[in-house]
Amino acid sequence: MNRVYNxxxxxxxxxxxxxxxxxxxxxxxxxxxxxxxxxxxxxxxGVGIVAKKxxxxxxxELQKRVWKSMGIEDRDGYIIYLVERVTGKTPSSKKVDIVTxxxxxxxFILSICLFVRQI
Numbered sequence: 001m002n003r004v005y006n007x008x009x010x011x012x013x014x015x016x017x018x019x020x021x022x023x024x025x026x027x028x029x030x031x032x033x034x035x036x037x038x039x040x041x042x043x044x045x046g047v048g049i050v051a052k053k054x055x056x057x058x059x060x061e062l063q064k065r066v067w068k069s070m071g072i073e074d075r076d077g078y079i080i081y082l083v084e085r086v087t088g089k090t091p092s093s094k095k096v097d098i099v100t101x102x103x104x105x106x107x108f109i110l111s112i113c114l115f116v117r118q119i
Contacts, residue, residue: 009059009063009066030118032109037107060078065109
């Protein structure tokens with residue numbers, strides 16, 4: 001059953017990543033993009049700070065629990081896991097965090113500006 005949970009969490013992760021990167025592009029999805037980005041920020045800075053893990057992603061935490069039960073080595077984060085899987089190399093955790101945050105906050109700001117402009 002853990003394999004099913006693992007694949008479901010992979011699908012959720014990838015859907016979140018793709019939508020957070022391109023959801024702002026389409027007028028019809030901008031509100032949903034803003035909601036998703038707000039939930040991500042809440043996870044990173046709300047739940048993460050309360051749990052004493054700033055930047056914590058709830059989906060990643062679930063994925064790590066599944067990995068642990070499957071005997072899979074823990075990663076610093078899901079993006080690092082993806083980079084390792086695609087390139088075969090282990091990237092710098094700090095660099096991945098910086099690039100992730102630059103992309104995320106850039107698209108979030110674009111989404112806010114475009115959404116406000118359309119109303």
